[in-house]
Amino acid sequence: MQKYTFAFVSNSPEIGETLKLYSNPATEEVIVRLATMEEAIPVAQELLDKGVDVILCGGGTGNLLAQTLGQPVIRISKTHIDILRALIKAHPYGDNIGLTTFGKPIDGIEVFEKLLSIKIRQIVFCTTEELVSGISDAVEDGVRCVVGDAICEHIIAPLGGSSIVTIPSKEEILQALREARAIAATRRQERKDVVQIRTILETIKEGVIAVDKEGCVQILNQMAADILGFSDVDRNLRSHTGKPLPHVIQGTGLLSVLKTGMPEIDQVRRVGSAKIVITSLPVIINGKTEGVVATFREAAKIQDIDRKLREKLYVAGFVARYTIDHFKGESARVRQLLEKARKYAQTPAAILIEGETGTGKEILAQGIHNLSERKHNPFIAINCSALPESLLESELFGYEEGAFTGAKRGGRIGLFELANEGSIFLDEIADIPPSLQMRLLRVLEQKEIMRIGGERIVPVDVRVISSSYKNLSEESRCGRFRLDLYFRLAMLKLRVPPLRERMDDVPLLARELLMRLSSGTKQITPAMMKKLKEYDWPGNIRELDSLINRYVVLLGTAKHDDGLLTDLLGELRSEGTTPTPNMSPRDSSEKSLKQHLEEYERMLIEATLNECQLSKKRAARKLGISVNTLWRKLN
Secondary structure, three states: OOOEEEEEEEOOHHHHHHHHHHOOOOOEEEEEEEOOHHHHHHHHHHHHHOOOOEEEEEHHHHHHHHHHHOOOEEEEOOOHHHHHHHHHHHHHHOOEEEEEEEOOOOOOHHHHHHHHOOEEEEEEEOOHHHHHHHHHHHHHOOOOEEEEOOHHHHHHHHHOOEEEEOOOOHHHHHHHHHHHHHHHHHHHHHHHHHHHHHHHHHHOOOEEEEEEOOOEEEEEOHHHHHHHOOOHHHHOHHHHOOOEOOHHHHHHOHHHHHHHOOOEEEEEEEEOOEEEEEEEEEEEEOOEEEEEEEEEEEHHHHHHHHHHHHHHHHHHOOOOOOOHHHOOOOOHHHHHHHHHHHHHHOOOOOEEEEOOOOOOHHHHHHHHHHHOOOOOOOEEEEEOOOOOHHHHHHHHHOEOOOOOOOOOOOOEOOHHHHOOOOEEEEEOHHHOOHHHHHHHHHHHHHOEEEOEOOOOEEEOOOEEEEEEOOOHHHHHHOOOOOHHHHHHHOOEEEEOOOHHHOHHHHHHHHHHHHHHHHOOOOOOOHHHHHHHHHOOOOOHHHHHHHHHHHHHHHHOOOOOOHHHHHHHHHHHHHOOOOOOOOOOHHHHHOOOHHHHHHHHHHHHHHHHHHHOOOOHHHHHHHHOOOHHHHHHHHO
């Protein structure tokens, strides 16, 4: 093991020699550097810069260095017994003795006065000038001997007095050496860790910046300097450490995250001449933001990687971009929905997600996939109402070469095969043609498909998540959807509430959209937020997104404009759109009066439950029915 290097910095050569005497030559080398208090700080710093592991010191110099340099300094303590020994040696010089002490008086000295029948004058000092003045005053008052550090002899000798140096005991010196070894070992390990971390940071192909709570740079890797285009003069990364963010980096938004404590994920920013994609996360300790860590890459390189990845994903499968956390909401309805979704994600069963258009059904589906055991496998989505029957069939199941005119040479793999071991999301499943419903049922029951024009059965392991804005149960009862397929698809069911049933989430959603569209530079006043909560939002979150988009575009350079938002809301109301719970005009004409009444009754019950914050007892009382009746009508 490489020896530790310790340096004793003080004005007491006696203590330095004693320290060397008690040190262990096998484990450490001790250097003695004599210096006054004023000289000690630069001398100690120079030694540390040259690789000395720990500074040892005593007396006033030790106190000063410990306060200034911190952990690398070990102060060799002087006990009351050490002071008593020195006072006994000073006793022959008279019964009026001076005792120097750094910063504050020493407690319990009156005991020594009684024990030795002497008078002790404490000389408190913080600088050499104060020490000289204190000793001079003491000599004028009759003190002929001073107990303290070696410097006292140089001060009192010209005044005709004597001094006794207080030497720490062997045990105190050995204890200081033990502490020094422990700190030296820790500092060496820390330096090793820093080198390893620095090496890791330099191998990362992303820029990395970390700042502390004061906004001063703690970490800055070379990739960050290259991306941000630091000049050659600025490329010395150490020169930035511990200093405020350079001007070129302030556009990254780190200081904003430091102020708000809110993370910023994948934000596109222009910093100097570079366009970057940056993620900034607050470092939160005990509930307080203590710093920010950011990683970023050049947008052009990300776009190049994304292009290559998309080319491969068409063959290897698709990925879900959203997690369950992207489904925003804090209302009781949303919390219950997400709690169910998290539980359903842990099962392989098919899930049916019902809800109006624009409520976020696909985001929920992707979130479920990313919570499941299949998250590292493909997630493929298809809108069943967007394709004609013949094209939808070939997309879902694939086809063999020559299966029909225009078929691709070699055939084509279907989406169910592409999604093998992953998930497939069948959006608007209610619109799937009857001829395909039987084929889909076979996939769910037998877990196998056959390509169009093929003769070979292909086994598939796919988790099916479907969605519908229509009431699929009602569609099945009316004969427009196979009842057996409905039961297969709806082994687990989720209903995404429309925005009008979760109005408490409107402010949260509006703020999220504003942050995404304007990076927090635009606002909506509390008065206008209240008006947003008074609108029914028949287009749900998609309509709210459209409104916020128009608002941000028309604001220009302004921060907020209540009049503009009022006008935009007025335009929405003038369009005359009304919420339609899972039915179209065609659906309405085909339903009986009884069905309409049952549907309206359910809407009224759900609205009342929402008003009563999902309390079934309060809702039943308000509707004038029993809780059991309420349960029965809901189920």
